[in-house]
Amino acid sequence: MENGTYRGRFDRAISETLAQAVRIIADDPALFFCGSEILLHQKKAAAVRKRHEREGLLVPPVIIASITSRCNLACAGCYMHGRHDRPAAEMSPKTLAGIVDQAGRLGVSVIVIAGGEPLVRKDEILALAGAHPEILFPVFSNGLLIDAAAAAELAARKNIVPLISFEGFSRETDARRGSGVYDRLLAVLVRLQENRVFFGCSVTVSRENFSRVTDESFVRSLIGRGARVFAFVEYVPVEPGTEDLVLTPEQRKELQAACTELSGKFPALFIGFPGDEDQYGGCLAAGRGFVHVSPSGNLEPCPAAPYSDENLAEVPLETALRSRLLLRIRERPEILTETNGGCALRANRAVLDEIVGMSK
Template sequence: MTLSSKTAPIPTMDVKSKEIIEEDENFLKFFNKQLIRLFYDAFRFSLKSPSYAYFLLKTLQYQKKAQKVRSKWKEQQLHVPAFLIFSVTGKCNLQCKGCYSHAQHRNKEAELSSQKLRDIIAEAKDLGISIILFAGGEPFIRPELLDITAQFPEIIFPIFTNGLLINDIMIQKLKKQKNVIPVLSIEGGYEETDLRRGTGVFGKVQNVMQKLFQARIFFGTSITLTTSNFSIVTQTTFIQSIIDHGCKLFFYIDYVPVKERTEHLMLTEEQASQISLLTDHFKKQFSQLFVAFPGDEEKLGGCLSAGRGFLHISPEGRIEPCPFAPYSDTNLQDVSLKEALQSKFLAQIRQNHDELMETRGGCALWEKQEWVKTLLHK
């Protein structure tokens, strides 16, 4: 099935189908407003840097343009999410405890080629996708990544990285690409980070932060929240210490127990309920940006997976609902992104969104993976 400007008449729908479409349209309007608001906040915080403020102003204009493109596709019954999570490789230079990428034991298939990466991003841009988050493994295992992003200055590319492969050559490239945002992963301070990521890692990440700060590169940090580090990484003294190293953006991500016998690391209900209040407080106290996942999803009506807000692309090219739900009926090695967005599997998840009420584990798809599998088999 392909789309054209001449779409077939929409068949008669039952009441439930009409309710789903109406709810979907209301969500998209709200989601788009929240997305634009995030960039407005970033623009307001950047006024001390005229060059970066100018970049964000252009970015804001492009985000609005991309939003209109997505709305036009919606009129033709094609649901295009605002952003992608793109795991560009499963390889990594570290062996972190509880790594979800290693825990999934994916089939050893060939990863997407550099040309295929470019082609997918180019098509994503044409479809109105305006934010592509690179994950892994370790994204910078692929040395060509910054050469690819340089070809798409309109798209925002947060890159979740352990930071250890960022060298002086890469820093020079990053200085020229304000649309690329390195997001360095830590677990807290020296003790917490080195315990999970390896001895000496936190000190090395600090050195990279210092270099990025000196080069005036906008960067952030990603912190996985667990029962053991929650009280530490939500202290204002900790946040200030990271800000002092130049960090402008904080991602708080709930731990998902992808490895057996790690359920004790999941946030308690009390801790999970505090996240939104804490990030709202931090936004008032600090001039940095704070994003909580999946905490901020709840403000948007729950799980954003399966294209409702985002999609995941595996290193092999499989279109998946979420990084924590490695199930797919479509591979970009075989079809275009436009065709993949019409996946019946993803549509079923979106249409049954009421099944994905957020739970204690944070990730509803992870906790309901058996239900997700039944949809795939259907």
């Protein structure tokens, strides 16, 4: 697929998603969210990215930043635990702020904040969102650090969208995250709703829980508690022996169909990740649509592929985006498309290891 074609499609998908969020807010004026302003910026940012591309620099519209490996839970199958990273110092507040500043200037539209549990660095997240009202900050959180004060602080930053992690109802959620977590999360949703926060839920979808989390009863239960975004994230087998939890090819197709169907029935956004990769010519990792920043500042192809040849504590973002590793991955499109589910780069790890060796 021609490079500009898939990037244009991804830009349009982002704009359409933001436009849908604006419509949801218009129908529910109790919600606080600066969707219109961010939608306008997305169009300007896309033009900035296109200009950089003409000059030989590929800037992705999305950066996923795992800002910490610390967490107050120990969930089964956590990708951060599965990375088996050697202990490394987290990015300093100055480094993290500098990355976001540079991303904004380069035309990045969305910075996804992840962890670990990112709200262990809550004050920094709030400061970043305040300094960059034009950027959308979805924050993937287990939710347990959101007390009344934190809910009010999040409400004051209308470009932050908290996405609270569920695995289904109480049985599925507590089995992965710990006894009693589900009930505690329901209380968190009440706090966010009372503060008129535009928020949603993140659901790791496996072969095992697929039918339950895409069922209307599950969706309806969370919408009734204020959720307006559902991010269905396909399970990636970071732990050996869990490959049988990966969605079947049929389930992956059904998930996209379910998102479309649910969008027509409920006042909420339904997003599947990684989504329909075929329309983009394969996975959007390695800068095609997004890159990942590790807690120590390494620029990586994606969260599930912890390889890097540039660190953002040492080089500017623009320099890191010219990474030889990312370029060589993009030059080998077969490793971004050949997979039976889960993560294409992990499925093609032998070829990826070869590329990593060439990039050193």
